[in-house]
Amino acid sequence: MAKTIAERSDIIPVLAEIFREHGFEGASLSVITERTGLGKGSLYHFFPGGKAEMAQAVLTEIDNWFEEKIYRPLRESENPAFAIRSTCRAVTDYFNSGRRICLVGAFALDNVRDRFASQINDYFAAWITALSHALQKLGHNAEAATGLAEEAVIAIQGALVIARALDNPALFERAMTRMEKQLIA
Amino acid sequence: MAKTIAERSDIIPVLAEIFREHGFEGASLSVITERTGLGKGSLYHFFPGGKAEMAQAVLTEIDNWFEEKIYRPLRESENPAFAIRSTCRAVTDYFNSGRRICLVGAFALDNVRDRFASQINDYFAAWITALSHALQKLGHNAEAATGLAEEAVIAIQGALVIARALDNPALFERAMTRMEKQLIA
């Protein structure tokens, strides 16, 4: 009765999508077993810590993705304007023009915030820091750069909320281009 | 064993705070009975529709509050600059400088979004419309005014997410004053 099809790393994106759709509390084990195709036995084999460990793993993978695709390019690129532009596009794609939620943002508003407080904090802090680096290389002083970066991350999260509330992906894209211009101008 | 202490309207603010802290799914009836001091019997007496009706009532009350304190002043004031300034302050107070969540925004990101879609939609649509009215009276054309209003509501919701994620009320206040200046300038 064992098939060894799945690896832990294959399951995590599925878990991520489940948590995005149902939230942490709403993602019941029955939903998870159904969507992953894995029984409780397998699930608890891969994640002995249960749901909490699954969510941790998902948050870690999200953090790795952003570190590689967004934060590092912003920090290390020699062409900051290009880096800002291309990471903005990557973010728009990642969130599927506002049709996809930011799991970290959703967790921040949820009552599970405290449980994952440090990972949530790190995610946004790293984002603001990386963007601030790029802006400083673009000529802004440290204070102005951090202010602008803060404003940009706020705009992204806000646009995700409003776009979903109004079921209006165009609004998200509009907000992203507006932000992109404001950063590079 | 009946005391007739509570009225339906007295319970709603308590329910609102519970939903804010626990979310819709997280607000179990046991939490609700405990915090309201009302047994299930009383709860189902006031809200025959159960939790869903409680949430509806809360959303309606929130909408009424914003209509009276925010939307109407923005729409009807003869001094739009003053109206924008004072409603910005009212919003900052309402959200307790980012320490308090926007329940509607949280619902928008939650999987209960579809269940309350129309009320969530109306809440933000009314906000943007009202703010756009005030901005037009300030001299902006319709398109520019709506764009600015959109941007402002996005900034508020985003600031709520980030302020809570970073546990940083100062960030929320900073975002609000920045926005206030940007609207009136």
Place this chain on the structure above:
DNA sequence: AACAGTCTTTACTGATTGGTACAATTTGGA
């Protein structure tokens, strides 16, 4: 003081929750 209506308590339902235990099975390596 009796009444009807409002409110509350209590006990209960069946379903579902997250989690555990463990045997059965498959797998890769020697």
Place this chain on the structure above:
DNA sequence: TCCAAATTGTACCAATCAGTAAAGACTGTT
């Protein structure tokens, strides 16, 4: 080919879930 480790299915647990039912107690009116 055989064995230990990895993987999985199933049955089970106590706790909690939202919701129901109905009898009791309080209220104002007459």
